[in-house]
Amino acid sequence: MNLVTPAEHPFAQFVRILGKGKRGARNLTREEAHEAMGMLLDDKVEETQLGAFLMLLRHKEESAEEMAGFAEAVRERLHAPAIQADLDWPSYAGKKRHLPWFLLAAKALANSGVRILLHGGGAHTAGRMYTEQLLEPLQIPLCRSWDEVARTLDRQQLAFIPLGDWMPQLQRMIDLRNILGLRSPIHSLTRILNPLGARCGLQSIFHPGYQAVHREASQLLGDCTVVIKGEGGEIEINPDAISHLYGTANGQNWDEDWPALSPQRHVKPESLDPAHLQRFWRGEVEDDYGQLAVISSMALALRSLGLPREEALKDAQQRWDKRLLSN
Known part of the structure; x- marks a missing residue:
């Protein structure tokens, strides 16, 4: 036999x-x-x-x-056309403790002329608020193709495209989270992809000690990036804590510690109301935590584009103050 x-x-x-x-x-x-x-x-x-x-x-x-x-x-395997972008802004974590103030930071920067690509992987974990759920109320354009991204960036400097529309195989791997019981390394991978080759990529990595690994990966790829431990895993400075920035540009690494902006920690809101973001954007309500989170997150983005911290903070405040006068 x-x-x-x-x-x-x-x-x-x-x-x-x-x-x-x-x-x-x-x-x-x-x-x-x-x-x-x-x-x-x-x-x-x-x-x-x-x-x-x-x-x-x-x-x-x-x-x-x-x-x-x-x-x-x-x-x-991307097949993306040549589209000029200043910042690559991945949003894959979702927020559960605080509102996604970083979205207002991105909007204000875009209103002042910074071209930003947002991308995300859907609402894969229960109990979190995802960027995809806030696009319509915050008037952030949803694009379903690279051509649409190009037109939108030319028109209003800010565009969001779901991962499933440009790399569906990765989206499928992310969606295995509820089958496997754990997030896979694909959640980390999406943060370093910078699909349009933007001038600089922003990354938020929550797990301690892993930020330096992400920076090293971006350095190996020859990319400019700034990695932080963002609030809730998103690219958002927590104004109640010291923020360490892991940067790399032109093959050279740099590190900075940004001090906490508040002398005491803010009380976590009892619930997350997206309408509060809209009212805050229009100047109808005040929010001390939100104000600090937005300005410092804008400053982070400007720092990644080359401005020193103090200048970036001043520039961020000026851009925020003019947000409703632009576009």
């Missing part, structure tokens, strides 16, 4: 590298990560391999080289 041993699946090698045990497992090289992500994006893996791969990565935590290799594979 002739028994033929089935050939090993080509993707099995990458699962084995990550899962061979405490002594045998290792990180993927940048080249291996590039090849593995390419196979994932081209639907050349089995469902069981996809789940195993994502959770093994999550367990060990991905390296800067792995993230750079993954990002390169994604960028090769």
Whole structure:
């Protein structure tokens, strides 16, 4: 009786590298990560391999080289036209303690002429308020194609495009969160992609010690970026805490500590009302925490574009004060 041993699946090698045990497992090289992500994006893996791969990565935590290799594979498949953008602003975490004040910061910057691409991955975790849910009330344009993004940025300097419209394979991996029980490394990967090659990318990484890894990945990719531990995981300065900025530009790393802007912590609101953001934008209500969060988040963006902190804070305040006079 002739028994033929089935050939090993080509993707099995990458699962084995990550899962061979405490002594045998290792990180993927940048080249291996590039090849593995390419196979994932081209639907050349089995469902069981996809789940195993994502959770093994999550367990060990991905390296800067792995993230750079993954990002390169994604960028090769983007097919985005040449669209000029000043800031890449990923929004994938959602807010649960405070309102998403960063959206008003992005709006005010755009009203003053800064071209900003927002992108996100949908409401994947219960109990959080996501950017996608606030686009209409805050009058932030929703775009479904790169051509629409180009027209919108030319018209009003701010555009949001869902991840599912430009890289549906990654959106599908994010959507596995409720099946696998954990967020996968794709949530981190989306933050470094900078799909339009904007002048600088902003990143918020909540888990301590992981901000430097993200900066290293962006440095390997030759990108300009500023990484913070943003409030709730979004790109928003928490005015009640010291903020450390992990920056890289032109291959050089820099670090800054921004002091807390409030002498004492603000009380967390009992509930999150999106209408409060609209009233605050129009100047109909005051909010001390919101004011500090908006101005400092605008200053963060301006710092990423080259302004020193004190100048960025002054410039942010001036742009905010003129927000209703622009566009």
